[in-house]
Amino acid sequence: MKNPKSPYFLVFLFSLLLSLSNAAEQQQHHQQFREAPQFYNSPDCPSISSDDYDDSDDNHVCSDEAVHVAMTLDIVYIRGSLAAILSVLQHSSCPQNIIFHFVSSASSNSTHLKLTLSHSFPYLKFRVYTFDDSFVSGLISTSIRSALDCPLNYARSYLANILPLCVRRVVYLDSDLVLVDDIAKLAATPLGEDSVLAAPEYCNANFTSYFTPTFWSNPSLSLTFANRKACYFNTGVMVIDLNRWRDGDYTKKIEEWMELQKRMRIYELGSLPPFLLVFAGNIKPVDHRWNQHGLGGDNYRGLCRDLHPGPVSLLHWSGKGKPWTTNYVGKVETMSFGIGGYYS
Numbered sequence: 001m002k003n004p005k006s007p008y009f010l011v012f013l014f015s016l017l018l019s020l021s022n023a024a025e026q027q028q029h030h031q032q033f034r035e036a037p038q039f040y041n042s043p044d045c046p047s048i049s050s051d052d053y054d055d056s057d058d059n060h061v062c063s064d065e066a067v068h069v070a071m072t073l074d075i076v077y078i079r080g081s082l083a084a085i086l087s088v089l090q091h092s093s094c095p096q097n098i099i100f101h102f103v104s105s106a107s108s109n110s111t112h113l114k115l116t117l118s119h120s121f122p123y124l125k126f127r128v129y130t131f132d133d134s135f136v137s138g139l140i141s142t143s144i145r146s147a148l149d150c151p152l153n154y155a156r157s158y159l160a161n162i163l164p165l166c167v168r169r170v171v172y173l174d175s176d177l178v179l180v181d182d183i184a185k186l187a188a189t190p191l192g193e194d195s196v197l198a199a200p201e202y203c204n205a206n207f208t209s210y211f212t213p214t215f216w217s218n219p220s221l222s223l224t225f226a227n228r229k230a231c232y233f234n235t236g237v238m239v240i241d242l243n244r245w246r247d248g249d250y251t252k253k254i255e256e257w258m259e260l261q262k263r264m265r266i267y268e269l270g271s272l273p274p275f276l277l278v279f280a281g282n283i284k285p286v287d288h289r290w291n292q293h294g295l296g297g298d299n300y301r302g303l304c305r306d307l308h309p310g311p312v313s314l315l316h317w318s319g320k321g322k323p324w325t326t327n328y329v330g331k332v333e334t335m336s337f338g339i340g341g342y343y344s
Contacts, residue, residue: 174236181313228281296321
């Protein structure tokens with residue numbers, strides 16, 4: 001694995017992000033991308049099917065040997081999505097065993113998105129699902145960042161309803177990250193006897209700051225975390241047991257907190273707090289190497305998080321700055337801002 005603290009990694013990262021993009025085409029809705037190379041399984045990989053992949057063939061989707069990855073997909077984040085896909089395939093020992101499940105908004109041009117994926121990754125095993133914004137639009141409350149109010153941000157709460165019932169476990173990834181390790185390691189995270197999801201926990205974070213004084217001053221609400229060692233976790237990287245999610249009707253539990261938020265403001269951020277209310281303290285912790293998040297913050301205003309110590313398997317630009325956005329392309333010097341502390 002390349003060392004993310006090495007200056008050579010900067011060159012590698014930009015090569016990864018920009019190799020897919022045709023620099024002559026910059027307009028968002030008319031981007032053209034190069035075709036990625038085909039990636040092959042190593043000899044010891046199990047086979048998920050003896051037949052050529054067909055999008056209508058459930059033998060692939062239902063295979064126990066497949067690694068399932070879910071992501072949302074829209075035109076605004078398409079460059080980041082393609083970079084994430086490429087990084088997953090590049091670092092996988094069994095890339096032909098990975099099946100991607102993309103969720104796009106009903107209001108988006110799904111045909112264009114499918115064509116972009118097919119042209120960029122002709123051998124990719126994937127499906128695109130339509131997410132009806134009306135499922136959640138009436139539940140969304142205005143947050144402190146307008147970008148967080150997009151209905152598609154809430155699609156992760158509905159994966160158990162969207163994906164086929166035979167898909168029992170999925171790795172959910174945001175569209176603003178890059179892997180530098182084999183995703184099969186993350187997908188194989190043991191969830192124990194009753195955990196619904198796994199994610200890196202950050203127990204040093206100020207957990208109380210994610211909820212308003214109204215929440216903490218109400219005894220019936222603050223008791224939500226009684227007998228739970230509730231820690232912050234980032235929902236951009238999660239391993240989810242979909243069967244346990246369905247059995248526990250966790251989508252409904254998240255929706256109930258969103259309904260309460262509409263009546264009395266108990267948090268300020270978008271889709272994260274309902275996840276914390278339902279799962280914080282009850283998840284399976286994952287090593288921090290799997291979510292080096294907080295990148296893309298602002299060094300000048302001191303909004304960058306400190307790096308997690310030790311090796312890194314996943315880099316996550318969860319801040320406002322994204323290396324693949326227009327104002328970053330061709331401006332290598334801004335990566336001191338985008339990486340959020342590697343070279344400060």
